[in-house]
Structures are given as C-alpha cells and as structure tokens.
Amino acid sequence: MIRIENATKLYGQTGADGAAVHALNGIDLQIGKGEFVAIMGPSGCGKSTLLHVLGGLDVLTSGEIFLEDEPIHRLDEAALTELRRSKIGFVFQFFNLLPTLTVEENVRLPGLLQNQPAGTIESRCVELLSSVGMEHRAKHRLHQLSGGEMQRAALARALFMKPRVLLADEPTGNLDSEASARVVKLFRQVGQLHQTTIVMVTHSREVALAADRIVEMRDGRVI
Numbered sequence: 001m002i003r004i005e006n007a008t009k010l011y012g013q014t015g016a017d018g019a020a021v022h023a024l025n026g027i028d029l030q031i032g033k034g035e036f037v038a039i040m041g042p043s044g045c046g047k048s049t050l051l052h053v054l055g056g057l058d059v060l061t062s063g064e065i066f067l068e069d070e071p072i073h074r075l076d077e078a079a080l081t082e083l084r085r086s087k088i089g090f091v092f093q094f095f096n097l098l099p100t101l102t103v104e105e106n107v108r109l110p111g112l113l114q115n116q117p118a119g120t121i122e123s124r125c126v127e128l129l130s131s132v133g134m135e136h137r138a139k140h141r142l143h144q145l146s147g148g149e150m151q152r153a154a155l156a157r158a159l160f161m162k163p164r165v166l167l168a169d170e171p172t173g174n175l176d177s178e179a180s181a182r183v184v185k186l187f188r189q190v191g192q193l194h195q196t197t198i199v200m201v202t203h204s205r206e207v208a209l210a211a212d213r214i215v216e217m218r219d220g221r222v223i
C-alpha cells in the first residue's frame, strides 16, 4: 500500500550556521494493505515529518513515496489536495476539530467540502457517530467533550471519505490509559472492517502494542 524509498527531508540550508536539520535521513519502509503500523522514537526523530510527507502535507527533499503505486513525490499541489481528500484520513493530537462547530457538524464537514447530497452526508454521519460510540454527543461542542470523546469524533471525521490510509499523530497523547486503550481498539476495529492501512505515531509502548508492527525511528532513520 505504501512504499517509501530513500526518503530525505532537509529543513533549512546547509551552511556554516549549522541550521539545517535532516528530519528524514534515508527512510526505507513498506507498509501492506490493511496493516496497522505504530511509529515510535524520541522527540525530534522525524515521526511527524514522516506522517506529513506520507499524507501529502509536505514534500520530500529527495527520495520516493508510492501510495498504491501512485508516485506522490511527483504530484503537484492540486493533485496532492485531491489525494488528501479522497484517500487519506488524518487524526492529529491538536488542531483537529473546529471548536465552534458541534460534533456532528465536524463529522459532516468532509462531505460538505465534496458537495455530497445532504441525505448521503446525514446517513454517513449517523453511521460514523454510532461506530465510534458518540451518537449521544452529536450536538455537543468541543468544550463540552472529554479528550477521549474528541479523539473519537476526530476519528469519525477522518473516516468520512472511507480513506484507504489513516494517518494518526499521537492520537492518544492527551488521554489516560483507559481512554487510550478504547481509542486504539477503535482504530483496530475500523482498520479491520474496511481494510484501512493505519500509520500511528505514539510515545506509548502500551498503545503501540495494539498495532501489527512497531517501527522504531532515531535521528531521521528507521532502526
């Protein structure tokens, strides 16, 4: 599903000031269809950078990334936008949901952006809220939710377009261990149900153990 070859990402300029950062320093990684991979490693080792380039939110300095054999390192901005909308779901720790909207309004958003018919949007929204156990919180705004509930709402929204790939950056970072376990179990269930490929960054060994495989990173490399 995902094939990364000799991927590098350099931030800043190489020069006397030493300001350049090799956020990714020659990554080779393959992830199968429907596989659930956890990415672990110390702060600053390049985990978020890897997710961003995988999701077409940022571009590589060199190397190649294929998503179902599509070379995403060669796509232009318009094609990347379309790829993000149609194939990829994002769940991030922060800046995930729009705070002024209710849970159901957040979940419906991807459908509205794609100009789907109202009836289609509504039935998908109801189905998703039920699958993440959030029907009873549909009319709540963000400040009326717990951290675990916010992440479940974020997951529902990320799944709206039935993405082939779900990218999650520390989705349980703000949760206690019980809420973390619930959220990660939900990831597993939706992954299995729809053969969704999941790449999840986490600092928690316990959370990572729910994945099929743990990929360890250090200094921009997979070890």
Ligand SMILES: Nc1ncnc2c1ncn2[C@@H]1O[C@H](COP(=O)(O)OP(=O)(O)OP(=O)(O)O)[C@@H](O)[C@H]1O
Pocket (backbone or CB within 6 Å): 011, 012, 021, 022, 023, 041, 042, 043, 044, 045, 046, 047, 048, 049, 050
């Ligand atoms: N826009 C940027 N400009 C310059 N350097 C950056 C930029 N974004 C990230 N970096 C640097 O790239 C490296 C990798 O950052 P990244 O955010 O991928 O780390 P991470 O593994 O996700 O860390 P954490 O666990 O703290 O979230 C870090 O050294 C960081 O300082």
Ligand SMILES: [Mg+2]
Pocket (backbone or CB within 6 Å): 047, 048, 049, 169
């Ligand atoms: Mg990060």
